[in-house]
Amino acid sequence: MVYSIQRHGARNVLPKSSTLKESEATGGPTLLPQGQRQCFEAGAAFNARYINPSSCNSSSTCLAAPGSGPLYGVTGSPDVGFSNYNTFANTSALDRTIMSADSFLAGVFPAIAVQDDATNGSYVPTGEQVVPVYSMADTEDWKIRGYTKCPAYEDRLQQWLASEEFAAKAAETQELRDKVQALAPQLNVSLANWWNVYDAFNVWKTYGVGEAMPPVDAATFAEINQLAMWLETSKMRPSLTSNLLGGGLLGNLMQRLAAAEVAVSAGRQGYYRFLSVSSHYNTQLGLLSALFADQAATQDHIWTKKIPSLAAVLLFELHASAPAAASSPGQQQQQQSFAVRAVYQDGPKAPYKVLPLPCAVKGDAAEVLAGPGACTLERFRALAGPQTLNTSREWCDACTNGKVMACQVSRMERQLAEAGITPFEMTTAGSGARGNAGSSMSLRPRAGYVSPVMVALLCVVSAALTVCVGTGVLLVRRHKQRKVDSQVRLAADTALPANYV
DSSP states (O other): OEEEEEEEEOOOOOOOOTTTTOOOOOTTTOHHHHHHHHHHHHHHHHHHIOHHHHHHHGGGGSOOOOTTOSSSSTTTTTTTTETTEEEEEEEOSHHHHHHHHHHHHHHSSSOOOOOTTTTTOSSTTOOOOOOOOOOOOOGGOOOSSSSGHHHHHHHHHHHHHSSSHHHHHHHHHHHHHHHHHHHOTTTTOOOGGGHHHHHHHHHHHOOOOSSSSOOOOOHHHHHHHHHHHHHHHHTTOOOOTTTTTTTHHHHHHHHHHHHHHHHHHTTTOOOOOOOEEOOOHHHHHHHHHHHGGGGGGGGTTTTTTTTOTTOOOEEEEEEOOOOOOOSSTTTOOOOOOOOEEEESSSSSSSSSEEETTTTTTTTTTHHHHOTTTOEHHHHHHHGGGOOOOHHHHHHHHHTTTSSHHHHHHHHHHHHHHHHHHHOEEEEEEOOSSTTTTEEEEEEEEEETTHHHHHEEEEHHHOOHHHHHHHHHHHHHHHHHTTTOSOOOBBOOOHOOOOOOO
């Protein structure tokens, strides 16, 4: 199994606040054609390492099940080894990441020669292997884009921006910033705003888009770049981020690893082998900070000193030992061992490198199974477990967020619980002759609670939570003795927002 987290490719200028907030423009800056190419090439490199049997066999990193092919399509079709049953791709809901996801997957599963009978896994005239990519509204995305909506993190960041360390860096770089101010008087060259200075120069210099910037010599541009790298990586230190920015995605990673472990141990082929997340460098660095990756940093691990390059890929590989046969009849089969290894590629032209994990132990079983820097699954679970935020409620509490819909619902549930209200109960309805045959499960409001609870839920949807939840609780108390005869079936995904996967 491979869990891949990609940064988007080159895009237009991206103005940000000092606390990583972006404009409300729908979709954000557009992915450039060069960015599409970068992500495609990153996908092609992934294909060579994990999909194409002619190359992945040499590194023992092939993802396809034995006997299956490298194509994506309908299960059971010739040469199809990947489908919606073992492949899952999601992305943040922004132009640059959605297009990056499509471009990356086009490299992972490249176009193939079209046949008239359309039995080769592709049903598009171009030969494209179409892979679905899932997303959710940016306002509700707390796993991939939690760094834009975490007040607890913003408070820490504001304290750091007012710290002696930050003031000393501002004094140290005053000469450079004055020099840039003279070149571009329209720019705010404060240290807190330096990302926008760097991005304006970099995007114009590299891609020729955005506001025209004056030419700068190589030495000055290198200084501009170096200061931006210090600023942005400093914001991602574990001392500032803890698990606030990466805990949600880390929880999802751990759930996927656990599911794969269970399936492989049982000899089942039906589990997610390839999971792809199209994201941002803050997503990648936030996850690494939650894992204290800086503790195991080496000179080769450069992401503690610079942000990941465009189209950079961070991967977590799950390695499993071959199942051991019982040595004699009746003897219990020896359990398989599992290891987790982190690998990264800092841009599509760069080689894959191992990112040593803090839980790695030199010479142990994980190193034998997966190589240096890897951890046994047990050790990785011990490292990551306390850092995971497995539910939206856990994330809402940790980040003190009250605006995301899931956080509003969580607060409403608590207010109802504090009032002694249990609004829903599970019911079983069935027409089968035996047991539960033909039965179905549904939620129904408890007697006396339907009207106020529905009022409260409607209030959440209408973004008038503070007033309406109070009204709902009062209505519940007022109607507590009221009997409700009819059962109301509520679909879980319409009653309460599902946790994002």
